[in-house]
Amino acid sequence: MNRNTIRLVVILAAVSIIGIVSTQIFWVRRAFDINEDRFNETVSIALSAVAQRLFDYNRQTIPSQNPVKQLTDNYFVVRVNDVIDANLLEYFLKDEFRKRHLQTEFEYSIYDCSSDQMVYGKFVALDSTFKDKKSTVNLPKWDKTTYYFGVYFPAKNNTIIGEMQIWLFSSFVLVLVAIFFSYTLFVILKQKRLSEIQKDFINNMTHEFKTPIATIGISAQTLRNPKILENPDKLNKYIDIILEETNRLKKQVESVLQIAVISGNELKLRKELIDIQTIIEKAVQNVKPILETKKGSIHYEFSATQSTIAADSLHLTNILYNLLDNAVKYCDKIPQLHIRTFNENNGIVIALTDNGIGIDKKSQKHIFEKFYRVHTGNVHDVKGFGLGLHYVWLMLKAHKGTIKVQSELGKGSQFIIWLPFK
Numbered sequence: 001m002n003r004n005t006i007r008l009v010v011i012l013a014a015v016s017i018i019g020i021v022s023t024q025i026f027w028v029r030r031a032f033d034i035n036e037d038r039f040n041e042t043v044s045i046a047l048s049a050v051a052q053r054l055f056d057y058n059r060q061t062i063p064s065q066n067p068v069k070q071l072t073d074n075y076f077v078v079r080v081n082d083v084i085d086a087n088l089l090e091y092f093l094k095d096e097f098r099k100r101h102l103q104t105e106f107e108y109s110i111y112d113c114s115s116d117q118m119v120y121g122k123f124v125a126l127d128s129t130f131k132d133k134k135s136t137v138n139l140p141k142w143d144k145t146t147y148y149f150g151v152y153f154p155a156k157n158n159t160i161i162g163e164m165q166i167w168l169f170s171s172f173v174l175v176l177v178a179i180f181f182s183y184t185l186f187v188i189l190k191q192k193r194l195s196e197i198q199k200d201f202i203n204n205m206t207h208e209f210k211t212p213i214a215t216i217g218i219s220a221q222t223l224r225n226p227k228i229l230e231n232p233d234k235l236n237k238y239i240d241i242i243l244e245e246t247n248r249l250k251k252q253v254e255s256v257l258q259i260a261v262i263s264g265n266e267l268k269l270r271k272e273l274i275d276i277q278t279i280i281e282k283a284v285q286n287v288k289p290i291l292e293t294k295k296g297s298i299h300y301e302f303s304a305t306q307s308t309i310a311a312d313s314l315h316l317t318n319i320l321y322n323l324l325d326n327a328v329k330y331c332d333k334i335p336q337l338h339i340r341t342f343n344e345n346n347g348i349v350i351a352l353t354d355n356g357i358g359i360d361k362k363s364q365k366h367i368f369e370k371f372y373r374v375h376t377g378n379v380h381d382v383k384g385f386g387l388g389l390h391y392v393w394l395m396l397k398a399h400k401g402t403i404k405v406q407s408e409l410g411k412g413s414q415f416i417i418w419l420p421f422k
């Protein structure tokens with residue numbers, strides 16, 4: 001699949017996930033509204049029936065105006081304007097709700113019409129609504145003045161949601177599908193990135209190996225010419241070229257092998273007590289030739305009072321060499337390196353600062369990944385396989401250490417290593 005097709009598939013998939021989820025939210029909301037209207041209607045009808053029964057009981061004529069009024073989402077009042085027997089009211093409420101399968105808890109309260117003061121209130125739990133046929137306790141009978149009563153449904157939303165089980169189930173299934181779908185997209189994108197990175201690596205490696213091999217071949221052919229023996233200067237020049245290119249090849253093969261060895265096996269460190277300052281100096285010796293060709297300089301600031309650490313000296317030298325090599329490689333001016341050591345958090349910090357090309361914020365997150373190289377436009381401008389920093393990261397992890405990078409494009413970078421004493 002090419003890059004554009006994958007992008008199109010990802011966009012379409014994301015749009016369809018958003019579309020399906022939005023439609024589901026819309027329909028769940030609609031279903032809730034419809035159920036809420038039905039609940040309100042059933043309550044109004046049940047309360048009208050209760051009022052009717054109270055009027056009949058008090059031998060009153062039924063008012064022409066509907067006595068039931070919904071004041072808020074879950075609060076209803078019923079104007080009776082007559083004597084109310086709490087016992088009877090509770091019985092009528094339970095009975096009418098039961099008849100209409102209104103399975104919810106409620107609170108009812110009786111108010112004095114003249115003062116609007118509550119004279120009596122009671123909470124009726126869900127089970128008692130549907131179990132007791134008739135109240136057994138003696139509730140008061142209010143007959144001194146006229147009254148109205150209010151009914152409050154504290155669990156109205158829960159009752160409605162409880163009736164929407166099929167919707168909840170379908171939403172749950174949809175969320176699962178959306179998660180699965182998103183995960184698949186994530187895997188596709190990750191695979192795509194990986195395959196692009198690997199393709200880059202293979203292209204890069206082919207190029208990096210082909211050039212020195214071709215140069216060595218041509219130089220060897222030239223050396224075969226008997227005339228060259230008469231010109232020792234030329235002879236030496238070609239021998240130097242062969243040696244230089246062989247060295248380059250050796251370094252490249254080593255960098256690939258470093259990673260291949262770690263990736264293939266369980267890493268075994270040969271730890272010994274070493275002095276960090278000595279290791280730094282050793283790594284600097286290795287990088288000296290390329291530093292000198294660029295006329296660069298290194299400034300040291302060894303402030304660590306405790307610089308002995310248990311570590312694998314070979315790997316630690318490689319770590320520092322890789323960082324120093326990069327600091328010189330990725331520098332478009334005269335390299336000026338600064339190495340600082342100091343003690344922190346029961347360990348030792350080695351900070352290497354360069355005045356190189358710097359790394360943008362986005363790439364900083366990826367530079368420690370296998371095969372990752374910052375896209376500079378011209379890939380072969382600076383040679384490399386994107387393995388050096390991955391090796392550094394793996395090795396520091398094996399030493400229980402950490403590495404951080406701070407960098408600004410055009411100004412330079414700072415790599416900060418921390419290694420614990422224990």
Ligand code: ADP
Nearest residue numbers: 326327330358367373374384385386387388389
């Ligand atoms: P390589 O150097 O072989 O490409 P590395 O893993 O050593 O691979 O580095 C990964 C990338 O990080 C490099 O391609 C380079 O773009 C960037 N990088 C590493 N060190 C520096 C540095 N000191 N200054 C600027 N860029 C750097």
